[in-house]
Amino acid sequence: MRLSELSTASGVPIATIKFYLREGLLEPGTPVTARQSSYDDGHLRRLRLVRAMQQIGGMSIDQVRNVLFAAGESTLSRHERLGVAQYMLPPLVEAPTDDPLWDEVHGEVLALMTGLGWLINDFSPSLNALTRSIVALRRLGYRDGIEHVRRYAAAVHPLAEGEYRFIDGHRDLDEAIEATVAYTVLYEPILLAIRRLAHEDVSARLHHRRPISPLDGVDLPPA
Amino acid sequence: MRLSELSTASGVPIATIKFYLREGLLEPGTPVTARQSSYDDGHLRRLRLVRAMQQIGGMSIDQVRNVLFAAGESTLSRHERLGVAQYMLPPLVEAPTDDPLWDEVHGEVLALMTGLGWLINDFSPSLNALTRSIVALRRLGYRDGIEHVRRYAAAVHPLAEGEYRFIDGHRDLDEAIEATVAYTVLYEPILLAIRRLAHEDVSARLHHRRPISPLDGVDLPPA
Known part of the structure; x- marks a missing residue:
């Protein structure tokens, strides 16, 4: 789907999605043309997760980033990555x-x-x-x-x-x-x-x- | 006890206690002289409760005030006052x-x-x-x-x-x-x-x- 469709499906404004993309909270889409990328259901899910962390978990953008980055640390075991994701949640x-x-x-x-x-x-x-x-x-x-x-x-x-x-x-x-x-x-x-x-x-x-x-x-x- | 002793016993700075007194979050002490009042264990407990609501419950002064005022509403039954105190907690x-x-x-x-x-x-x-x-x-x-x-x-x-x-x-x-x-x-x-x-x-x-x-x-x- 296009960026505008991702915005409609998620209810998240386009400007906010672009901000998440710049901040690395959302993976870039697949380039289709020089000015357009395509997004899939994985992007939609991630977007909903980031929103839930902010709006329901009351987490700041920095806290969201810490959790997602720590959880993505590939030198850790599976158990450790799940644990680190939890440890990084706001106290x-x-x-x-x-x-x-x-x-x-x-x-x-x-x-x-x-x-x-x-x-x-x-x-x-x-x-x-x-x-x-x-x-x-x-x-x-x-x-x-x-x-x-x-x-x-x-x-x-x-x-x-x-x-x-x-x-x-x-x-x-x-x-x-x-x-x-x-x-x-x-x-x-x-x-x-x-x-x-x-x-x-x-x-x-x-x-x-x-x-x-x-x-x-x-x-x-x-x- | 005197204001300074209340401050020592509770660990709450004198200026903060005076603020709570002005805001009605803490009942006035019993006047001893024109410039001094005496406080008791009830004041100490209330002070600790207000601090706990702020520091552990993460509540604002306004939220603390709403809970304490609503709970003190004497036209309500006991059940209602306990219920209102809970309803007034931050969502x-x-x-x-x-x-x-x-x-x-x-x-x-x-x-x-x-x-x-x-x-x-x-x-x-x-x-x-x-x-x-x-x-x-x-x-x-x-x-x-x-x-x-x-x-x-x-x-x-x-x-x-x-x-x-x-x-x-x-x-x-x-x-x-x-x-x-x-x-x-x-x-x-x-x-x-x-x-x-x-x-x-x-x-x-x-x-x-x-x-x-x-x-x-x-x-x-x-x-």
Whole structure:
């Protein structure tokens, strides 16, 4: 298809597609004439993936580029390339604090991983996100962090296993990397939305046996 | 304690605390002299909560204010105030698209909720986040969205129920609202971190029976 058709099919403006091409986020099309190239379904998919990373994953262009470049690093094994793609995603929580509880909680998080028998690098960025959040919970007086994380681990691991096997089932490495990114970025808001909805359901069930009423009556402060 | 002691105990600079006081995010202290007020543990907790909403939840001051004000709306029932606090949290995904698949997928999401028997409002913001993400998955060619969401729902609901009962167990409504916000904002990165770690474990297990190797060998593009 031509550039204009790629734009129509993807809903992405031509100027944005040209920008992605210049930035190397999208492979060049096949030259047809000196001034025209042809694009295929692979381009359309990649375009949709970049848009999803930006619009749903909330990633910057630099973050998108880092993930795609790292995943394309051909000196790495398949496992490493999939892992690097995940490590390069934006961190779930910003940098560590200098809270004196940090070392203690980080040690508990590492011990939890060991206890679960999970094969995790000490420098995996998600360990920091976990530590940071548990430190904050503890500072607010909630003591149950690690025990509750263990329950989440038990609930989520079987699902993650199915997902990873699906990702890894793509024989083509590029497709597998695309699936890694798509499954991480797109299922994260899904998982959180389901949890918020479950809270809403439990609250309605315990209190009223009906959904929460409309917010019309709420006076919100000016935004 | 004095303002300076509140600052030391919380790690929040005095100027920031004064800003929160002006903005009404923190209740005024008890006047001791004309120029000095006294603060208690309630102030310290609230301060930590506001910081956690900003630093871990990534919320703006306006978003923090909206959640705290809405939750303090005394004309609402307890269930409604807890619900409003959750609805006012930043949406998980930005606004709907004009994708023609939207209506179809939104209908499937509503049908899923009905099928699960969950008591959810049609206008719950999380339904949009769910729809948006599934539309994007479908555009990338992944067909299994709704079925997989059902598996997440089954895994997460029992945990959410325990969490909600803990939140609701606080007799003091302010404490219950604090717990709603803390549990939503702080456990969300925890849940995602656990899922990313589970993927890392499954990948290591399937491919190497060891964790992914260090990233030293990876040439990253300039940031």
